[in-house]
Amino acid sequence: MTFSLLYSTALIMKLMDSFFFLALVPLALALENGLMRTPPMGWLSWERFRCNTDCKSDPHSCISEKLFMDMADRLATDGWRELGYVYVNIDDCWMAKERSATGQLIPDPERFPSGIKALADYVHARGLKLGIYGDMATLAPSLVEGTLWGVDMLKFDGCYSSSDVQAQGYPKMSRALNATGRPIAYSCSWPAYRGGLPPQVNYTLLANICNLWRNYGDIQDSWDSVLSIVDWFSANQDILQPVAGPGHWNDPDMLIIGNFGLSCEQARSQMALWTIMAAPLFMSTDLRAISESAKEILKNKLMIKINQDPLGIQGRRILQEKSHIEVFLRPLSHSASALVFFSRRTDMPYRYTTSLAQLNFTQDVVYEAQDVYTGQIISGLKAADNFTIVVNPSGVVMWYLYPTMYLDQYNIMAHLKIF
Numbered sequence: 427m428t429f430s431l432l433y434s435t436a437l438i439m440k441l442m443d444s445f446f447f448l449a450l451v452p453l454a455l456a457l458e459n460g461l462m463r464t465p466p467m468g469w470l471s472w473e474r475f476r477c478n479t480d481c482k483s484d485p486h487s488c489i490s491e492k493l494f495m496d497m498a499d500r501l502a503t504d505g506w507r508e509l510g511y512v513y514v515n516i517d518d519c520w521m522a523k524e525r526s527a528t529g530q531l532i533p534d535p536e537r538f539p540s541g542i543k544a545l546a547d548y549v550h551a552r553g554l555k556l557g558i559y560g561d562m563a564t565l566a567p568s569l570v571e572g573t574l575w576g577v578d579m580l581k582f583d584g585c586y587s588s589s590d591v592q593a594q595g596y597p598k599m600s601r602a603l604n605a606t607g608r609p610i611a612y613s614c615s616w617p618a619y620r621g622g623l624p625p626q627v628n629y630t631l632l633a634n635i636c637n638l639w640r641n642y643g644d645i646q647d648s649w650d651s652v653l654s655i656v657d658w659f660s661a662n663q664d665i666l667q668p669v670a671g672p673g674h675w676n677d678p679d680m681l682i683i684g685n686f687g688l689s690c691e692q693a694r695s696q697m698a699l700w701t702i703m704a705a706p707l708f709m710s711t712d713l714r715a716i717s718e719s720a721k722e723i724l725k726n727k728l729m730i731k732i733n734q735d736p737l738g739i740q741g742r743r744i745l746q747e748k749s750h751i752e753v754f755l756r757p758l759s760h761s762a763s764a765l766v767f768f769s770r771r772t773d774m775p776y777r778y779t780t781s782l783a784q785l786n787f788t789q790d791v792v793y794e795a796q797d798v799y800t801g802q803i804i805s806g807l808k809a810a811d812n813f814t815i816v817v818n819p820s821g822v823v824m825w826y827l828y829p830t831m832y833l834d835q836y837n838i839m840a841h842l843k844i845f
């Protein structure tokens with residue numbers, strides 16, 4: 427696309443101003459931005475830094491350009507960017523209370539003295555991308571500015587908007603973003619406002635207009651909050667699982683690993699379960715102060731490879747045992763799979779015995795499993811073989827499982843497959 431920036435900005439203003447015109451735009455203009463073929467990865471300010479605008483008392487942690495520059499520095503310097511964590515995303519509370527003389531939303535001049543364009547340049551110079559946040563109730567002008575500022579992603583929230591306004595506004599914004607000619611990933615919070623069991627959401631439409639969407643309530647810094655999200659996603663997996671894929675993802679919200687609410691086991695569980703769900707990996711933690719153990723979880727290369735699997739198939743919970751062990755499975759490319767054995771127990775490490783046959787794996791294959799956290803390899807595993815794993819309370823054992831040999835009807839190695 428070859429729109430000039432000014433031309434595209436003017437175009438969006440026109441589009442956003444004229445709903446009647448937009449109503450005539452055919453659906454073929456739905457999201458076609460080619461972005462996020464694998465779940466996006468990066469950093470988002472909200473869960474950890476919230477709406478702290480008190481830069482006088484708390485200059486280190488308030489929502490200011492310095493915070494985002496610091497995080498961009500950390501992503502670029504501490505090895506995160508190379509692993510795929512490339513988005514630096516501003517959430518709420520970046521705006522000034524007053525609009526500009528021309529009626530446009532502007533960043534708070536004290537907290538963002540250099541402006542958003544300078545921040546985008548800073549982030550881009552480090553090989554990263556900048557995301558920004560807006561709410562439907564106030565957004566149209568900020569989108570226009572956002573395009574001008576060179577942002578790469580928009581999180582479009584739906585607070586204070588009726589369902590009718592949302593039903594018009596989310597597709598309308600998608601078309602406006604497409605019309606800019608600039609690749610701007612689009613995160614929709616629409617379904618989070620239409621929750622319930624089952625969710626009252628047209629997911630087919632969402633997958634056509636958004637790159638990702640928040641399905642459920644906000645994550646908080648607690649294990650209960652993580653569990654409530656896992657419960658809701660599992661209860662609704664028949665609806666949610668089929669709609670995810672390259673370019674369009676369910677978003678169970680940010681990773682809270684590195685903060686205060688999770689034990690090490692629970693942090694490992696969040697990472698494993700988010701990976702099984704093919705979820706976006708947006709960290710919301712202070713990367714200037716993160717512990718080595720949290721880093722190790724977030725930087726696990728095999729985990730990231732599984733999360734970023736090119737097939738982009740979301741996994742499912744396949745089994746809930748009476749012992750309170752749950753098994754999750756995600757199909758991956760090259761006939762591989764990711765398996766998560768998750769303990770909801772609160773007593774002690776549990777010795778769980780099962781076989782791949784009990785998990786519906788094919789009989790005529792010899793498998794190898796790599797434990798994603800310990801690196802241990804288990805070879806020569808046939809579907810009928812029983813195995814026992816030890817799962818800690820609120821923890822997981824996670825396997826990357828792949829076939830190494832196919833057997834013929836006499837159980838003789840018929841075919842050796844190398845990946």
Ligand code: GLA
Pocket residue numbers: 472517518559583585615618640643644
């Ligand atoms: C909503 C969203 C959160 C965050 C806040 C900001 O609650 O779901 O992720 O963006 O708004 O106010």
